[in-house]
Amino acid sequence: MATRKTKTQDCDEGPVTLPSDALAERTAQLAWAVAHPARVRIVHLLAHRKACVCGEIVDNMSLAQSTVSQHLKILKESGLIQGEVDGPKVCYCINPEALRELKSLISKL
Amino acid sequence: MATRKTKTQDCDEGPVTLPSDALAERTAQLAWAVAHPARVRIVHLLAHRKACVCGEIVDNMSLAQSTVSQHLKILKESGLIQGEVDGPKVCYCINPEALRELKSLISKL
DNA sequence: CTCCATTATCGTTTATCTACGATAGACGAT
DNA sequence: ATCGTCTATCGTAGATAAACGATAATGGAG
Numbered sequence: 001m002a003t004r005k006t007k008t009q010d011c012d013e014g015p016v017t018l019p020s021d022a023l024a025e026r027t028a029q030l031a032w033a034v035a036h037p038a039r040v041r042i043v044h045l046l047a048h049r050k051a052c053v054c055g056e057i058v059d060n061m062s063l064a065q066s067t068v069s070q071h072l073k074i075l076k077e078s079g080l081i082q083g084e085v086d087g088p089k090v091c092y093c094i095n096p097e098a099l100r101e102l103k104s105l106i107s108k109l
Numbered sequence: 110m111a112t113r114k115t116k117t118q119d120c121d122e123g124p125v126t127l128p129s130d131a132l133a134e135r136t137a138q139l140a141w142a143v144a145h146p147a148r149v150r151i152v153h154l155l156a157h158r159k160a161c162v163c164g165e166i167v168d169n170m171s172l173a174q175s176t177v178s179q180h181l182k183i184l185k186e187s188g189l190i191q192g193e194v195d196g197p198k199v200c201y202c203i204n205p206e207a208l209r210e211l212k213s214l215i216s217k218l
Numbered sequence: 219c220t221c222c223a224t225t226a227t228c229g230t231t232t233a234t235c236t237a238c239g240a241t242a243g244a245c246g247a248t
Numbered sequence: 249a250t251c252g253t254c255t256a257t258c259g260t261a262g263a264t265a266a267a268c269g270a271t272a273a274t275g276g277a278g
Binding site for chain 2: 235236237238239240244245246
């Protein structure tokens with residue numbers, strides 16, 4: 001333990017509070033999912049149109065189709081969005097529960 | 110076969126709503142700052158102790174000092190935390206405004 | 219079956235992150 | 249001035265991300 005007894009007026013001496021490892025990792029995981037402008041836009045888009053979208057996402061993003069597909073995969077893996085096959089197309093939609101989880105975890109920071 | 114597919118039922122045909130580029134990028138930037146478990150822990154720690162902390166952070170994290178310092182730099186660059194030199198030590202504290210901004214941006218997703 | 223549209227995946231390149239040890243700089247104390 | 253402490257930076261290595269084009273896979277239409 002360091003010998004810091006004097007002049008601690010600047011520092012709060014309260015107990016150290018850290019989130020559990022699992023919580024911190026989940027928070028980081030969800031935050032990371034929206035840690036890219038393209039993914040922010042996708043989440044925003046899906047969150048505001050209640051239902052799914054498909055290749056429209058690509059049209060609204062100045063990125064190659066394969067790149068968008070990769071971002072969609074990342075979002076899907078994080079649980080934030082879900083994809084449903086509808087014929088040759090795929091409809092994506094928000095997973096409201098995961099989005100709520102993200103908001104909740106961030107709000108508790 | 111049905112002439113009309115389920116698409117028109119599943120998909121909201123409303124206008125496409127996307128956040129402005131600047132907004133999406135700021136959201137991504139702040140999200141990225143907490144997109145690592147170590148940085149989540151640091152932010153959480155600083156947010157719950159009102160004032161600053163220094164090498165304690167290192168002690169509470171099973172990472173090398175240089176690595177922690179790098180994470181602190183990232184957080185500082187994002188604006189989420191601030192560092193104040195106090196003699197040979199450096200006291201870090203949360204930037205409440207930036208933290209509020211992060212929470213606000215995420216909550217609006 | 220063949221063609222077309224839609225997505226996902228592969229392979230590659232480039233850039234960035236993450237982690238560490240070593241080292242330099244700043245400061246108080248002796 | 250020198251020493252010990254604390255923190256930031258440098259240099260490096262390995263892993264991962266981001267972007268693209270090319271290609272495969274799926275399924276509807278003709």
